[in-house]
Amino acid sequence: MKHGFLQILLTILLVMDPIGIIPSFLAITSSYDTKTRNRIITKAILLAGLVLGVFLAAGKFILDFFGIKPGAFYISGGILFFLIAFGMIYSKPGTNRPPPSEEEMHTGFVALFPLAIHMIAGPGLLTVIMTYVSGGDSWLSTALTLLPAVLIGLLCMFVVLRSSALILRVLGDMGIAVMEKIMGLILAGFAVQLIYNGLLSLGVI
Helix, strand or coil: CHHHHHHHHHHHHHHHCCCCCHHHHHHHCCCCCHHHHHHHHHHHHHHHHHHHHHHHHHHHHHHHHHCCCHHHHHHHHHHHHHHHHHHHHHCCCCCCCCCCCHHHHHCCCCHHHHHHHHHHCCHHHHHHHHHHHHHCCCHHHHHHHHHHHHHHHHHHHHHHHHCHHHHHHHHHHHHHHHHHHHHHHHHHHHHHHHHHHHHHHCCCC
8 A cells, every 4th residue: 555655646646736837837927926925835735635625525426426447547647647647758948837827827727727727737637636546446446646746745735836946946947857858758658557557458459
């Protein structure tokens, strides 16, 4: 169980990519003062936690309702993770996320979108939760393993975003790009392994 928890936690951190979103986060919140920016971070983390909690609680029931087998979701998740990893590896420094629009820059919904839904609780992270929930023998034991991993991931995201300006000054765009590419390589390997497990589960190989 310990190994499984560490694997889940690492996967969540890789997909969540707190270091990689620093440049985009600073660009989106550049018009706000430090106090307002910190309030936005807190709201975004809470909203993301709410979204992730819903998928954690209902993910397996959603898959069962639509008749999606765990093997099929492994393969689709692996493909999605590989695309995310590809973007992480081949992106230029500071360009892995789309630039914020004027509406995103000046509305009060910035904590909800694009921070909570898209950058933190994005499709990749939701797929991570659905993948692990669908593959567990017991929904309760899987959920109890996922829950602390998700909370630790959100805590790491909170700390990184609160320290984003300092981290950017220390690492620079190039340092952040190097770290993201290393994480992308690890995520690509995990994606291929997930596809392989899906093919095994479906009896294709």
